[in-house]
Amino acid sequence: xxxxxxxxxxxxxxxxxxxxxxxxxxxxxxxxxxxxxxxxxxxxxxxxxxxxxxxxxxxxxxxxxxxxxxxxxxxxxxxxxxxxxxxxxxxxxxxxxxxxxxxxxxxxxxxxxxxxxxxxxxxxxxxxxxxxxxxxxxxxxxxxxxxxxxxxxxxxxxxxxxxxxxxxxxxxxxxxxxxxxxxxxxxxxxxxxxxxxxxxxxxxx
Amino acid sequence: xxxxxxxxxxxxxxxxxxxxxxxxxxxxxxxxxxxxxxxxxxxxxxxxxxxxxxxxxxxxxxxxxxxxxxxxxxxxxxxxxxxxxxxxxxxxxxxxxxxxxxxxxxxxxxxxxxxxxxxxxxxxxxxxxxxxxxxxxxxxxxxxxxxxxxxxxxxxxxxxxxxxxxxxxxxxxxxxxxxxxxxxxxxxxxxxxxxxxxxxxxxxxxxxxxxxxxxxxxxxxxxxxxxxxxxxxxxxxxxxxxxxxxxxxxxxxxxxxxxxxxxxxxxxxxxxxxxxxxxxxxxxxxxxxxxxxxxxxxxxxxxxxxxxxxxxxxxxxxxxxxxxxxxxxxxxxxxxxxxxxxxxxxxxxxxxxxxxxxxxxxxxxxxxxxxxxxxxxxxxxxxxxxxxxxxxxxxxxxxxxxxxxxxxxxxxxxxxxxxxxxxxxxxxxxxxxxxxxxxxxxxxxxxxxxxxxxxxxxxxxxxxxxxxxxxxxxxxxxxxxxxxxxxxxxxxxxxxxxxxxxxxxxxxxxxxxxxxxxxxxxxxxxxxxxxxxxxxxxxxxxxxxxxxxxxxxxxxxxxxxxxxxxxxxxxxxxxxxxxxxxxxxxxxxxxxxxxxxxxxxxxxxxxxxxxxxxxxxxxxxxxxxxxxxxxxxxxxxxxxxxxxxxxxxxxxxxxxxxxxxxxxxxxxxxxxxxxxxxxxxxxxxxxxxxxxxxxxxxxxxxxxxxxxxxxxxxxxxxxxxxxxxxxxxxxxxxxx
Numbered sequence: 038x039x040x041x042x043x044x045x046x047x048x049x050x051x052x053x054x055x056x057x058x059x060x061x062x063x064x065x066x067x068x069x070x071x072x073x074x075x076x077x078x079x080x081x082x083x084x085x086x087x088x089x090x091x092x093x094x095x096x097x098x099x100x101x102x103x104x105x106x107x108x109x110x111x112x113x114x115x116x117x118x119x120x121x122x123x124x125x126x127x128x129x130x131x132x133x134x135x136x137x138x139x140x141x142x143x144x145x146x147x148x149x150x151x152x153x154x155x156x157x158x159x160x161x162x163x164x165x166x167x168x169x170x171x172x173x174x175x176x177x178x179x180x181x182x183x184x185x186x187x188x189x190x191x192x193x194x195x196x197x198x199x200x201x202x203x204x205x206x207x208x209x210x211x212x213x214x215x216x217x218x219x220x221x222x223x224x225x226x227x228x229x230x231x232x233x234x235x236x237x238x239x240x241x242x
Numbered sequence: 243x244x245x246x247x248x249x250x251x252x253x254x255x256x257x258x259x260x261x262x263x264x265x266x267x268x269x270x271x272x273x274x275x276x277x278x279x280x281x282x283x284x285x286x287x288x289x290x291x292x293x294x295x296x297x298x299x300x301x302x303x304x305x306x307x308x309x310x311x312x313x314x315x316x317x318x319x320x321x322x323x324x325x326x327x328x329x330x331x332x333x334x335x336x337x338x339x340x341x342x343x344x345x346x347x348x349x350x351x352x353x354x355x356x357x358x359x360x361x362x363x364x365x366x367x368x369x370x371x372x373x374x375x376x377x378x379x380x381x382x383x384x385x386x387x388x389x390x391x392x393x394x395x396x397x398x399x400x401x402x403x404x405x406x407x408x409x410x411x412x413x414x415x416x417x418x419x420x421x422x423x424x425x426x427x428x429x430x431x432x433x434x435x436x437x438x439x440x441x442x443x444x445x446x447x448x449x450x451x452x453x454x455x456x457x458x459x460x461x462x463x464x465x466x467x468x469x470x471x472x473x474x475x476x477x478x479x480x481x482x483x484x485x486x487x488x489x490x491x492x493x494x495x496x497x498x499x500x501x502x503x504x505x506x507x508x509x510x511x512x513x514x515x516x517x518x519x520x521x522x523x524x525x526x527x528x529x530x531x532x533x534x535x536x537x538x539x540x541x542x543x544x545x546x547x548x549x550x551x552x553x554x555x556x557x558x559x560x561x562x563x564x565x566x567x568x569x570x571x572x573x574x575x576x577x578x579x580x581x582x583x584x585x586x587x588x589x590x591x592x593x594x595x596x597x598x599x600x601x602x603x604x605x606x607x608x609x610x611x612x613x614x615x616x617x618x619x620x621x622x623x624x625x626x627x628x629x630x631x632x633x634x635x636x637x638x639x640x641x642x643x644x645x646x647x648x649x650x651x652x653x654x655x656x657x658x659x660x661x662x663x664x665x666x667x668x669x670x671x672x673x674x675x676x677x678x679x680x681x682x683x684x685x686x687x688x689x690x691x692x693x694x695x696x697x698x699x700x701x702x703x704x705x706x707x708x709x710x711x712x713x714x715x716x717x718x719x720x721x722x723x724x725x726x727x728x729x730x731x732x733x734x735x736x737x738x739x740x741x742x743x744x745x746x747x748x749x750x751x752x753x754x755x756x757x758x759x760x761x762x763x764x765x766x767x768x769x770x771x772x773x774x775x776x777x778x779x780x781x782x783x784x785x786x787x788x789x790x791x792x793x794x795x796x797x798x799x800x801x802x803x804x805x806x807x808x809x810x811x812x813x814x815x816x817x818x819x820x821x822x823x824x825x826x827x828x829x830x831x832x833x834x835x836x837x838x839x840x841x842x843x844x845x846x847x848x849x850x851x852x853x854x855x856x857x858x859x860x861x862x863x864x865x866x867x868x869x870x871x872x873x874x875x876x877x878x879x880x881x882x883x884x885x886x887x888x889x890x891x892x893x894x895x896x897x898x899x900x901x902x903x904x905x906x907x908x909x910x911x912x913x914x915x916x917x918x919x920x921x922x923x924x925x926x927x928x929x930x931x932x933x934x935x936x937x938x939x940x941x942x943x944x945x946x947x948x949x950x951x952x953x954x955x956x957x958x959x960x961x962x963x964x965x966x967x968x969x970x971x972x973x974x975x976x977x978x
Binding site: 052054055057058059061062063064065066096098099144145146147148149151 | 781783
């Protein structure tokens with residue numbers, strides 16, 4: 038399965054009619070959707086999913102919506118999740134939110150509301166995508182550093198002067214300066230402030 | 243020890259129910275006493291009457307016996323007299339013709355006289371009949387004289403004694419024709435025997451004729467009267483005293499010194515009989531025989547007819563005897579008082595016997611009175627009981643007429659108690675009710691015991707439900723005399739049953755709503771799913787159409803909307819059916835259908851809880867007579883319990899609902915692989931407000947049990963060896 042361009046909405050629901058109708062609704066607003074009949078089915082392809090958002094029915098036989106959400110979170114899956122709950126399932130929805138769901142919607146739902154939630158999620162995903170790309174970029178840049186250079190950078194970011202860095206690492210001040218130059222060059226940063234920003238991106242991921 | 247002893251005694255004091263009933267009968271001592279006196283008095287009176295009759299009969303018997311004895315005595319007396327005098331007359335006849343008589347009397351032949359004397363001495367010695375014998379010539383001078391001395395005969399001196407002239411025996415005999423005999427009618431103790439005569443002599447004389455047919459003298463024999471006396475005295479016995487009375491009314495043999503006892507020669511009392519009993523004598527002198535009552539005495543008499551001098555003469559033939567036609571009168575005298583006294587002699591014994599019998603009759607009367615009072619009391623007690631029974635009791639004879647009834651029976655018919663006896667069943671119950679009862683009545687009269695329930699309108703307005711039993715009354719020979727009818731009004735009972743049933747229906751209904759409430763989340767889910775799909779499909783259609791999009795796509799979506807709408811409709815329809823208040827009537831239904839229906843309903847919840855709900859239905863199952871709604875509720879309760887049980891389970895969850903034929907009915911079982919029923923709960927799981935589930939009311943199984951039991955079924959559970967529990971209930975098939 039080749040990944041089509043643009044955002045994709047992934048729908049996991051055991052009820053065929055519900056997931057097909059959701060798919061139809063999304064297609065009417067020119068959103069693309071992928072449907073899955075169970076949590077397990079989605080988990081099989083989850084690693085290939087990069088962009089878009091996830092619509093999960095809480096009440097499903099086998100692995101429930103909440104369990105799916107928890108599993109995805111453990112795997113570092115960070116697409117926004119909308120949890121669909123039945124009437125009176127508010128406590129369950131609260132648990133879903135605490136587990137990191139972006140939003141929840143109660144069945145039966147107003148389709149306008151649903152679409153707004155999905156649009157919101159996609160927008161969040163798009164923003165997240167930039168962050169994700171910046172971080173990937175930062176991770177890529179920092180990934181070029183040698184072990185010693187990383188050690189020097191961590192001390193630099195912590196605001197340590199070269200003299201202290203040299204004594205901490207047991208090397209000469211001159212060697213520290215060489216490493217510092219190489220770090221700035223490999224990460225394309227012009228100041229320590231920029232380096233701190235980049236490091237923060239990596240750490241957050 | 244003492245405790246068990248008294249226990250044993252009290253147990254022995256109540257032997258049986260019949261005894262207890264008898265004990266309950268009050269017995270009035272006063273009444274028993276009164277009745278005893280009345281019965282005893284009556285019995286004693288009757289006994290007295292019988293006694294009296296017996297006594298008179300006995301007295302008459304005595305009388306008759308006395309009469310017979312008297313008559314016999316009299317006859318014996320006459321016969322004895324004749325027998326005794328017969329030889330005497332024969333002797334006279336013989337002596338009269340002695341050839342020595344003529345020489346003696348006509349020729350004064352002394353030789354002849356001596357011979358005669360010898361002859362007479364021999365006669366006296368041999369016969370013993372005579373004391374004396376004389377031959378007296380016409381002048382009254384003795385020619386031959388033989389006497390007795392100390393009982394021995396001896397010849398007296400013949401001195402020609404002239405003393406005979408004044409003697410009746412001589413003078414009377416002298417006048418007699420030849421061959422006739424004179425017997426002295428009274429004792430004439432003029433004999434010349436020396437010493438005291440042994441007996442009073444009775445002289446028998448006959449004239450002696452010469453060849454010229456002229457009287458020449460008289461032969462006199464002194465008959466020894468004691469012989470007669472001994473002979474007759476020996477006869478005296480039961481009949482009474484024997485008297486011999488001369489023609490002139492003097493006693494020859496009469497009353498002794500002690501009254502009527504054995505008499506003796508009473509020559510000295512001559513003429514006293516005629517004086518003592520003038521009335522009797524008046525009759526006796528006229529009649530040859532008869533009976534005379536004189537005062538306290540009864541005298542039966544008979545003349546002793548004259549005796550012929552001819553040997554062999556007929557005793558009955560009259561012989562001329564000194565102008566008289568009889569010699570003596572024999573009379574038997576008995577004292578009426580003696581008879582009476584003989585009867586009275588028995589009276590003290592009879593009085594004692596009567597006393598004993600009377601006492602006995604009082605004892606019998608007492609027992610009778612007690613039995614009477616008790617049986618009356620018993621009858622009254624039974625009557626009270628029978629009358630106050632709520633059951634209607636009656637007895638109907640073979641002609642179908644009422645012969646007995648209790649108060650309830652007539653009350654139920656609205657008539658007075660005394661208006662039923664003798665009336666026909668058809669007449670009383672009415673034609674319609676009778677038609678309905680006729681088959682059973684016929685069965686009862688055929689000797690069969692019948693019990694049945696029926697609904698009758700007995701003219702009291704609304705019809706009543708009755709439980710009726712007919713018990714035939716069969717004699718030992720097998721003939722049916724009638725039957726007892728025992729009926730009970732069960733209208734109220736039936737109404738109560740109906741109310742109970744209605745109550746249970748309502749309970750089931752409430753319980754059903756309750757289970758619906760518990761299933762609300764699932765139901766909402768079931769409804770929400772298609773509704774959500776519809777909403778989204780329709781929204782998609784609208785948006786696509788607004789943009790002038792592809793109609794083929796829209797058509798597809800609309801088709802889906804249609805299908806989803808139908809799906810909602812089905813769910814709602816099923817809910818409505820389930821919640822419908824069922825009719826109260828039972829009908830034959832298939833248990834498989836019920837299970838299928840409930841399984842369909844429960845499958846939603848089963849799916850939501852990830853439970854395998856398996857249904858295993860028997861292909862052939864008899865129908866059960868039941869209320870479908872109620873049974874659905876039972877199955878639903880069991881299935882929901884099973885789902886709850888396995889819900890706490892990790893790993894595979896399974897509930898199996900099974901139907902199978904069981905004996906005469908159907909068994910439905912619901913098995914789960916949950917934790918099973920907690921051991922502490924045991925049989926109590928079927929009680930109300932008992933539950934192992936937190937937050938549960940504990941009504942499900944209680945309601946289920948009352949429903950199953952109302953259908954004559956049973957419900958039970960077992961914990962499965964492989965884990966979990968199985969609840970099963972059985973229902974009888976409709977045909978049973």
